[in-house]
Amino acid sequence: xxxxxxxxxxxxxxxxxxxxxxxxxxxxxxxxxxxxxxxxxxxxxxxxxxxxxxxxxxxxxxxxxxxxxxxxxxxxxxxxxxxxxxxxxxxxxxxxxxxxxxxxxxxxxxxxxx
Amino acid sequence: xxxxxxxxxxxxxxxxxxxxxxxxxxxxxxxxxxxxxxxxxxxxxxxxxxxxxxxxxxxxxxxxxxxxxxxxxxxxxxxxxxxxxxxxxxxxxxxxxxxxxxxxxxxxxxxxxxx
Numbered sequence: 001x002x003x004x005x006x007x008x009x010x011x012x013x014x015x016x017x018x019x020x021x022x023x024x025x026x027x028x029x030x031x032x033x034x035x036x037x038x039x040x041x042x043x044x045x046x047x048x049x050x051x052x053x054x055x056x057x058x059x060x061x062x063x064x065x066x067x068x069x070x071x072x073x074x075x076x077x078x079x080x081x082x083x084x085x086x087x088x089x090x091x092x093x094x095x096x097x098x099x100x101x102x103x104x105x106x107x108x109x110x111x112x113x114x
Numbered sequence: 115x116x117x118x119x120x121x122x123x124x125x126x127x128x129x130x131x132x133x134x135x136x137x138x139x140x141x142x143x144x145x146x147x148x149x150x151x152x153x154x155x156x157x158x159x160x161x162x163x164x165x166x167x168x169x170x171x172x173x174x175x176x177x178x179x180x181x182x183x184x185x186x187x188x189x190x191x192x193x194x195x196x197x198x199x200x201x202x203x204x205x206x207x208x209x210x211x212x213x214x215x216x217x218x219x220x221x222x223x224x225x226x227x228x229x
Contacts, residue, residue: 033217042118042205042219043159058216090159102149103217105159 003027004106006091011111013078013085021076021109023091030096032074033103036060037088046089049074050096078111086113116141118208120220127196128228134181135191135223137206146210148182148189149217154202162204165189193225201227 004025013019023032031050035043045058049068063082068074074093078085088110092103117140127133139148150162165173165182172180177197181190193200206220 040123040221042221043217044219045216048216088157092159102161102164104161105151108157
């Protein structure tokens, strides 16, 4: 089945530790996105990538890093510089045919700090 | 920069009835897209409906329809014949057309459908 997968479903981070969230898509989409969701808040964009080996900062990129070495994969690293990482993280992808294609989302990863 | 406002944090509706969720946005752009996404308790974000700003006709998808008022910058979602499975958070989102376009989300509204 075509879709977007995120792993793990739950992730625990210790103080000072970097952790990486996985996002893979087999939809042949060009663009991929990472969002953060906090309780009572909408989604906020962390990073996005429209092409392999290129990515742009979103609204809340500080304390996060990404890579886009393959079209199918867009991992997000939450670094120790992110002081409040507890949140729900959603990955999305879209084609770039047309002016604005719909974004489709993965099931999300819940990150908790120990 | 565009903003999306969902002023009602929570709503409740009886099963089989109709409910309307409100959304307003602010932009100086003339060409853009508007979306409603649903997030059930599983937290999976699911596209409900999409509207292109250049289209005057309101989008519909089965029991879901929108009332798009471009001059008023209003984009409400109507759910007819509400079902228990409609219980979820609903997010309104905006994206302008063009390169590097990004989605801007409202804070969402929690809809509860009562049996």
